[in-house]
Amino acid sequence: MSELFRTRDCVVLFKGDAYTVSLSTALRNNGWSGGQGVMWEDSSLDEFRVTFSNGLYGGFLLWGSDESSDQYVSFLRNQVVVGAGVICLGGWLITTSTYEKYTYTSRTGGGPLIPIVYQEGLRLRFSLRGLWTIEDEWNLSNPLTSNPYFVGSVTQAPKASNNNYLGIQTSI
Amino acid sequence: MLEQARTRDCVILYKGDAYPVTVDPVMAATGWRGGQGVQWVSSSKDELLVTFSDGLYSGFLLWGSDESSDLHTASTRNQPAYQFTTIGAGGWIIMTNTFEKYTYTSRTGGGPLVPIVYNASDRLVFSLRGYFTKEDEWTLSGDPRAPNDYFIAFVIQAPSAVTSDYMTIQVSI
Numbered sequence: 001m002s003e004l005f006r007t008r009d010c011v012v013l014f015k016g017d018a019y020t021v022s023l024s025t026a027l028r029n030n031g032w033s034g035g036q037g038v039m040w041e042d043s044s045l046d047e048f049r050v051t052f053s054n055g056l057y058g059g060f061l062l063w064g065s066d067e068s069s070d071q072y073v074s075f076l077r078n079q080v081v082v083g084a085g086v087i088c089l090g091g092w093l094i095t096t097s098t099y100e101k102y103t104y105t106s107r108t109g110g111g112p113l114i115p116i117v118y119q120e121g122l123r124l125r126f127s128l129r130g131l132w133t134i135e136d137e138w139n140l141s142n143p144l145t146s147n148p149y150f151v152g153s154v155t156q157a158p159k160a161s162n163n164n165y166l167g168i169q170t171s172i
Numbered sequence: 173m174l175e176q177a178r179t180r181d182c183v184i185l186y187k188g189d190a191y192p193v194t195v196d197p198v199m200a201a202t203g204w205r206g207g208q209g210v211q212w213v214s215s216s217k218d219e220l221l222v223t224f225s226d227g228l229y230s231g232f233l234l235w236g237s238d239e240s241s242d243l244h245t246a247s248t249r250n251q252p253a254y255q256f257t258t259i260g261a262g263g264w265i266i267m268t269n270t271f272e273k274y275t276y277t278s279r280t281g282g283g284p285l286v287p288i289v290y291n292a293s294d295r296l297v298f299s300l301r302g303y304f305t306k307e308d309e310w311t312l313s314g315d316p317r318a319p320n321d322y323f324i325a326f327v328i329q330a331p332s333a334v335t336s337d338y339m340t341i342q343v344s345i
Contacts, residue, residue: 003217003218003219004218013191013220014189014191016189016262090262091188091189091261091262091345093191093220119214120211120212120213120214120221121211121212121213121228121230153212153230154212155212155220155230156212156215156218156219156220157214161216161217161218162218167220169212169230169261171345
C-alpha cells in the first residue's frame with residue numbers, strides 16, 4: 001500500500017536548492033512533466049534559460065506544465081504562458097513518475113519494449129530526452145561517447161506499493 | 173589542548189541535508205555508531221530503507237544507536253526500537269571517531285594491526301562495513317565492483333592526540 005500521496009509528477013520529500021528560470025520555446029510548445037531534466041540554453045535576452053536535457057544538466061523542473069493537480073486553479077498553464085519554471089538542483093529527495101521505463105535499445109529498435117530494472121543505490125543520469133535513467137544513452141546511441149554526468153541515485157525502485165514512482169536522491 | 177567537546181560519535185560543525193529513514197532489521201539488531209555510512213536497500217513497503225554501507229552510499233548516520241550521551245534520557249535505544257534514524261547527506265563538516273583505524277589488509281590478514289595514516293585533503297570512501305576510510309576496500313578485497321570511485325568526503329583534520337583521535341571531515345554526498 002502506498003504511504004504517500006503521489007498526486008503530482010514529482011513529489012518532494014526533502015527540499016534542496018530552487019530558483020526561477022526562463023523556458024525555451026521547445027519546452028513551452030511541447031509541455032513537460034514534473035521532474036523533467038533540463039539544461040542551460042543560450043538566449044539573446046538577459047535571462048537564465050533552460051531547455052530539455054539531452055544528458056547534460058542544469059537541474060530538474062519541479063512542476064509539470066499541465067499536471068492534473070493544477071487543473072481548475074489559477075496555476076493552470078501558468079508556467080507555459082509566462083515562460084517561467086522552477087528549476088531544482090543540489091540535494092533533493094523526491095519520488096517521481098518522470099523516468100525512463102524502457103531500455104533505450106527497445107524504445108528505438110522497433111521491437112518489444114523491455115523494462116529497465118531499477119535497484120536501490122544505482123546511479124542515475126538524464127536520458128537523451130531528459131528523463132531519469134540508469135542507462136548511458138550517449139554511449140548507447142554513439143559508442144564513442146559516454147555520459148559521466150551522474151545526477152542522482154535510486155532510493156526506492158518503482159513497484160506496486162509506491163504507485164510505480166521512482167525514489168531519487170539528487171546530487172546536482 | 174582539546175578545543176572541542178567531543179562527547180558523541182559524530183560531532184557536527186556545519187549542517188547539511190538531513191532526513192529520517194527506516195533502518196533494516198540487521199541494523200536494528202546489531203546497532204550502529206554515529207557517523208556510520210549507510211546505503212539504500214530494497215523494501216517491500218513504501219519506505220526509504222537503509223542498511224550498512226558496503227562501499228556504496230546514501231549518507232551517514234548522525235546518531236549512534238547506543239551512545240553514552242543518550243543513556244538515562246528519553247533517547248535511550250529510541251532509534252533501534254522504532255527502527256528509524258536520521259541520515260546526513262549533502263555538505264557537512266563533522267568530527268567523528270567512526271572511521272577505519274587500521275588497514276584492511278592488517279585487519280583481515282591475522283597479523284599485527286597497521287594504522288592507516290590520514291592526512292588533510294585525503295579523499296574518503298566508505299569501507300566494506302561503512303566506515304570512512306582512505307583505502308579502496310573493493311580493490312583490496314577483490315570485489316568485482318572495484319575500483320570504488322564513490323568519494324564522499326575529504327579529510328580536514330587528521331586524527332591525533334590533540335583531537336582525541338577524532339577525524340574532521342568535509343562531507344560531499
